[in-house]
Amino acid sequence: MGLHPSLLRALLLHGYQTPTPIQRLAIPSLISSPPRDLVGMARTGSGKTLAYIVPLIQRLGGRHSSTFGARAVILVPTRELALQIVKVGKDLSRGWNKEGVSHAGDARDKRETSSYNLRWSLIVGGDNLNDQFNTIANNPDVIVATPGRLLHLVVEMNLDLRSAHYVVFDEADRLFEMGFAAALHEILLRLPSSRQTVLLSATLPETLVEFARAGLQEPKFVRLDSESKISPDLRLAFFSVKETEKGGCLLSLLRDVIKVPFADKSVKKKTSSKTLASHQTIVFTATKHHVEYLHNLLGTAGYAVSFIYGSLDQAARRLQMDAFRQALPWPRAEDLNRAGDRGWSIYRCSYSRNL
Known part of the structure; x- marks a missing residue:
């Protein structure tokens, strides 16, 4: 060239x-x-x-x-x-x-x-x-x-x-x-x-x-790729579920389909960054309120969650995105003082009404 x-x-x-x-x-x-x-x-x-x-x-x-x-x-x-x-x-x-x-x-x-x-x-x-x-x-x-x-x-x-x-x-x-x-x-x-x-x-x-x-x-x-904007490497699926069942559906997908490892004290062996990166998952949502809801839901379930939305402070956005890119831990606020002894994987949360 x-x-x-x-x-x-x-x-x-x-x-x-x-x-x-x-x-x-x-x-x-x-x-x-x-x-x-x-x-x-x-x-x-x-x-x-x-x-x-x-x-x-x-x-x-x-x-x-x-x-x-x-x-x-x-x-x-x-x-x-x-x-x-x-x-x-x-x-x-x-x-x-x-x-x-x-x-x-x-x-x-x-x-x-x-x-x-x-x-x-x-x-x-x-x-x-x-x-x-x-x-x-x-x-x-x-x-x-x-x-x-x-x-x-x-x-x-x-x-x-x-x-x-x-x-x-x-x-x-x-x-x-x-x-x-x-x-x-x-x-x-x-x-x-x-x-x-x-x-x-x-x-x-x-x-x-x-x-x-x-x-x-x-x-x-x-x-190039004028027929499709979707990569052939992606597998697509659509689930029609009740509003009240969406949270459970998401947790089931993470645990049983994607097999995302948990990140809490019950895990005796820390998960490597390479393993964490292979399970990185992005969830899109409609508003920052849904982001915060899913952040709390997935954190309570035992997952380590990183979140981002438009009105988030720019310095915080950078920290969140850097953590996601590098598959590094991003703890919940209440866990900041004990993040050193936990294995973390990172997720970005946003929203879809038809999850």
Whole structure:
């Protein structure tokens, strides 16, 4: 694909051996010269994030630029997706070597410090505004943001986005579904016309088509998995149960079907993180009240539960999501003082009326 040796090595070290179909089609097009816009359609979990992160790092040269102004902007619908993108970007861009691949034992230049790494800025709702002002003032190379908060900062700081020459709209259909259309159009007007634009989505609604026509210039269109948004690796089942029986149905699924291990003092042998990760379960619910109800229900039943909802404090959201990703313990409040001697598995709770 013509990737820089440092970038290729980083991909291999992180376990990326074979590119997915969307990556095979998108990456060569995005790193080609002259730059070309791209519209990609593929279901969730198809590898769309790497499909634009890899070309972004290569186009920015893998190094921080002293010239003021962000060189890339990535717009996403949710805070958790933004956190994930920043983590992936930092991992892949860390240790970039312009002259070639460095190895253990090689002599290192004193200038080869973290200050030369790409700077990533996370701009999302819920975080402290003053901290975000400082982040922008620190001259980031890449801004990963939710549209509403980014527009707020752009207006408050009179921020010039004309330095951005690589722009990504990730999960674009969700951006419009969540009511960010006005903010997106406003941000679009503040971006340079000479930018390279990437628009990625699982579907292509009519409003998104109109937006793409306004923001992209003769883009390459990549469409995969158009017949289904669902991965063939997923097994689907539907249960019609009475309202009063839903809690019991959920507990039965966890115990008898998924076989999620309990996490209480009656368990003599602690469960390993690997075993916990293989039983991770996500439950979606409608409101934070249902989240809290299921959190108490599953905790009383002996499961370790992590929860998250929109109005939860941002610091708490990060702790909950980090615990879930790493299959680490997240105790109930009353168990914080004795969490050290318990084995935990993590669940994210949300709601469905037709569980």
